[in-house]
Amino acid sequence: MRTTLLAAACIAAWHGSACAQPAKTVSDGVVRIGFLLDMSSVYADVTGPGSAAAARMAVEDFGGTVLGAPIEVVIADHQNKPDIAAATARAWFDTDRVDAILDVAASATALAAADIARAKHRIIAFNGPGAVRLTNEACSPVSIHWAYDTYALANVTAQATVKRGGDSWFFLTADYAFGHDLERDASAVVRASGGSVKGSVRAPLNTPDFSSFLLQAQGSGAKVVGLANAGRDTTTAIKQAAEFGLAQGGQTLAGLLVYINDVHSLGLKPTQGMLLTEGFYWDLDDATRAWSKRFFERTGRMPNMSQAGVYSTVTHYLKAVAKAGTDDTDAVMKVMRETPVDDFYAKGGRIREDGRMVHDMYLFEVKRPEESTGEWDLYKRVATIPGDQAFQPLSASRCPLVKK
Template sequence: MGRFPRPFTLAALLAKTALSGLALSAVALSAQAQTTQPVRIGVLADEAGFASDIGGKGAVLATRMAVEDFGGSVLGRPVEVLSADMQNKPDVASNIVRSWFDVDGVDMVTDIPVSSVALAVQAVAREKKKVLMISAATTTELTNAQCSPYSIHWADDTASLAVGTTKAVVQSGGTSWYFITADFAFGTAMEKAATEAIKQAGGTVVGGVRHPMGTSDFGSYLLSAQGSGAKVVALANVGAETIGTIKQAGEFGLTESGQRLVGYIVFITDIHSLGLDLAKGLYVTSGFYWDKNDQTRAWAKRFFDRHGKMPTKEQANTYLATLHWLKGVKAAGSTDAEAVTAAMKSMPTDYFGTPGSIRKDGRVLYDLELYQVKTPAESKAPWDYYKQVRSIPASEAFLPIESSTCPFVKAK
């Protein structure tokens, strides 16, 4: 009697067994759903603003190409690509990625132009323990004071962009500089890094001016630059604003008067929009150029056939970052952020045939090249725009890990 304090029947036992079986089946089905649901990648892009041509829909295409080249699935699960226009606004971008992580089950976000946007999104991803593969924003803060253990920074940063261009121009006689700077996180960070590089190379900065995002009339800024007497006018802006500044500089006769024009973040699509008559002589620092080697040419042709333009370094970095993340997921056997970032950092990177690495602070290390834009006479074919000036080894281009202020790096 002690075993059955209440009346016991065979029917009750069968009913209890059936309910237990249903519960186990539900758990099994839930586990199966977990393992077969798609792996999702979010491309956070500027699809209509000043950076849309250098990333935008081309960055979305590059991500899809990486997924296709990987085989379309990982860990037996299909890979889906979502995209959104974050309008270059940190609050809009943060809301998008929160929804992606909480509602849509996005496992990784890539592209992410504009430094202020990237810093805001990185804070959200750090809170949610999600991976960012940042292939567009350039501020060094992403791997310094505001770093995340789940972020990998693929884009060449403000420090690396400052090094090669500045040294070459100062050494060739460009010893005095004036800045026209976009008044947001990238512009101010770029000017700061470039100023330090100029001084280290023996040059001086005689002045500068800042313009708001969305500026189209650069006349007053260029007049100030002309009046400064500086030998070099440096452009710490990006995309349509860089193009507009260079075009109007031509109208003002700035280079004809003897001043040099240097763009710190210039993309091949900018040169294409400007034309070689206006762009000739510009210095460009980049880890990617479509005509660098057989691998870059082969991939760029495939991209061009689908996009109608040669890929920018942002689009190429987005492709490489996505491919490396998929390799990391496969190696980790999971989409867990900690497991995947550990796997990615343990593997060498492949920069279209050139090996690289990822530091513990998330900085991707690879060699850069300093190019100069060709004259119309030097260009032999469409998109044949760059000639190599010199190589910049990764050890010279990127800030050393010893100077990092990243909390989880300093704690080790």
Template structure:
């Protein structure tokens, strides 16, 4: 580890490095973010420094529930920064919340590290110099799953999308990959968020006779739609169900009997190698669940943020962001680089959910069918609308 000069710690504002975990504590996305995201941040601090300090200055965590509402998220971010002197805000599931908090940190020259939200605009047309999109986005998810499914001969797609920004972004991103791969979008419909009854949407998709019914939603909405599709016999009748974003917690909630055979893309899988397993088992000891890719992303983003503070001798946003964007990242969970647009480009995993008979232990849910290289999992910079990118 690189240590800054002895007087560099004068750059630590207020003599504290303060990290805010702003997440969904009790709503649709709480299972794969929530309190587990707070634990992941705590683990990162402990792994960075046994005594919880940097240059002798204390590292602190605050956390809050944004309730998946952009106004609540923005107000909490302002209060944290102005009153509590928070330096960096992490997690930020829900695109509308992430975008609103991004605006706040840009105005106040702090940092946002987004792990839970999926929307491509975070590092595309809405990018800013104070934000990193850490784990996954709608382009990367579609580039893996949609390309693989079309390549398997399932060319006609029907989308059921959540009626919010991320749902539209996921649908647009997947549709672009489908058509570029030789497929066709034959229809789509949008559902309210959150939603408990998908019957009318699924019946419309079934009537379309599309090869694929793609779900551009997340969390409990995705779980409910998959369960109801199974109850209606849709997959048994030959149509393929494709969730654009699915977390291991969702598979756990569904059970392998229902989820088996689903194809999906994730940025992290706990059972991939010895390093991921060691981290995951420590996390499990506290949370009693294996970590999702969003929770792993909180750990990774906080750890690398602290390393950047140590390397630069300051928690000043500009210096930290410059270091993050100029340094290769390899923390045992993720490996790659942060691009000019704020996208952390790393490999993604194309996964298939195992049959119950194939699972060797609890949470052993995936076959890794392919590794999607970072350059294929991120929107090419030549297509970027981010003003930070020099074409």
């Protein structure tokens, strides 16, 4: 799907006067940004059409042109298949002249597309995937990890849960890169916080029946069942855990990646009291409420952290193109790294040498039904965790770009 958004007026303000810039500074007269999303499968609700809408909003708000050239949004459904993600990224860069890919939903597909972007020397950014290896072993000079990662999710949620007495864990893990990284990172935090890990079980992506996995979790005797999965897998596991009576048996569910879409879909009764970590919530302040209201008017639902992150990423990229005076990869990446991210999504965010965009993360508790004042009034903030405390420190990085 392609959308070209043209402005009727010149772009000014922070990013300079676009109309005064010659279009020849843009490689082929068009700035094309691509999004490899899950439009039809397990992560469609938390990325998919919502992320596409956020991207188009960002381009429209920017004015539709940059440096006198139109901005084109290109979207593809990778069907959660790494080979399709890699082939699409290669075709976009080689044939379709896409300048940057600014999201790839899911970790396995993101890692595949990241390899192509590195080889083609094109900018790639991630809001949907969480695998921390994107800024570790798989880091590159052209990649940015924007919204969240498994280290931050595990670090914030697992620490808080152990402090509340949940000191023995069993993990129900999605059997691919994201799930593996999330289980590993959460296990390390649990042990470092004085807790123990009783075991784990790995479930295939898009599993419809978690009964055998939940029986193993019950049999482990662990106080906490950590859900190292996302999207439809998370909501299915929570529903079936309620049917199996895990809570009545004294076990607590810890959703290590729970989106607002998931809580809204499940309702407050089965999720009340759950601790979760997010990089964004629509009701944080006036700026988040104003943007989220516009998103809701377009999509009929409130945005999650990945979808809001797409808007932030696109805006930062386009500002960098305007400031650099070109869509050249090196020039744009230099400006993106040097310029703080300061918008409704992140205040004073910064892109580190490993590609991690460091920003505050938030620990939330899901409200009880009687505490909610509306359909999307779902969270209460427990804590704000500064980015340098939430994300993996550079001293622990496995990224070859980081100077030791």
